[in-house]
Amino acid sequence: MATPLEKARKDPDSMKARILKVARRVFGEYGYHGATTRMIAEEAGIDISTLYYHWGEKSDLYQGVVQDVFDDLRHRLQEVERVIHGRPFADRMEIAIDMTTDYLFENPEISNLVLLRYFGKTRDESILDIYVPDFISDIAYSMGLCKNKKAVPKGVSLQILAMINSIHNFISGEGFFRSMLTMEREEYVSRVKETLKFILIPAFNT
């Protein structure tokens, strides 16, 4: 039995899926309170009540967006895992950084939503209950930073967090940082990768 969200993903041309796609971007850009159902409906080219017909209340749509984003992220990380499996350590880090940044630069709303979730609170309590799997242990394991997926040392978890967030920061802050440093997008992307490798690789190459 398919959940509504799975149904929407199966048929990406369905109205529900179209709304979800727009909502991802708008929520990512303006945050939960900054985004209004009217903005989303307008950008999707539909009436606001059509949005409510498909998704119910605003917090439900937001919940759908978060779920969708984290599903994407999980799938992508699994792919990264497959690619780096068995390679020497230094290569693993480099490939992981390249793949992840490329993917996130193409889907910046993912980084936005993840960071807003970490740092921003919401007046709407129903938002907090969303179940979100954490990939930290998977990353720790596939990077060879721990032997047992079930028992990742806390120190390692924090190292992974620092890593992931560094990446998200550069994606999510692109607008701000790029105009601050006056760079074209292309240069920004390559310099970000460079910087991430510069910082992350020495730390883990003990």
Added chain:
Amino acid sequence: MATPLEKARKDPDSMKARILKVARRVFGEYGYHGATTRMIAEEAGIDISTLYYHWGEKSDLYQGVVQDVFDDLRHRLQEVERVIHGRPFADRMEIAIDMTTDYLFENPEISNLVLLRYFGKTRDESILDIYVPDFISDIAYSMGLCKNKKAVPKGVSLQILAMINSIHNFISGEGFFRSMLTMEREEYVSRVKETLKFILIPAFNT
């Protein structure tokens, strides 16, 4: 001639300063749209119109908050600069991390506001015009990463950004990360410092 903000800072018991203090926390917690003037007034124990009497429109108050926060941050960084001046490189980084994280853990709304500013957009256009000095060149210089304050290489700027943001992330994400890893505050603080040093020091110790 003192600006209104300077006036408010000079007399921290003034109503205007009290409002500013509460507004810092509330804006930092909920973001621009998530915070309402009513929430701020209520937390300050005053009527909403008193708030408007002192600060004018919401965006003006927000502007005041941002200005105030960045002033604080600048002062603190100057203090850090003074302390690390002349010390060997490895020490400088360690001291800077300790001092900065201690300070930000005591004033987490600073990290929140800085990050929200980087990553979140606002429907209100008047927000973007706020003048904010960037400390990147100062940091780069005092860390010995560049010879000329006026011409910081772009690569170095990105390295500084990565550094600063890593710190902000752990401060701002404390609630989320701590409950995720089930740590007491004390343990969290010391492990964060540890992690930051683990990641940042090797990169810059060429």
Added chain:
DNA sequence: ATGCTTTTCCATCATTTGATGGAAACCTCT
């Protein structure tokens, strides 16, 4: 075509939220 279901839109509501006018309270100076 016809009847049924699903989807979309228009009109509208209730609440929230930013904002203000004016009366009351407070302060200050003489």
Added chain:
DNA sequence: AGAGGTTTCCATCAAATGATGGAAAAGCAT
């Protein structure tokens, strides 16, 4: 005490926003 200015609060407004009922439109099966 009392005049004059400042500050605070109550009442209220207008616009924005989340949400819905019901009519119209579009699908779809027979």
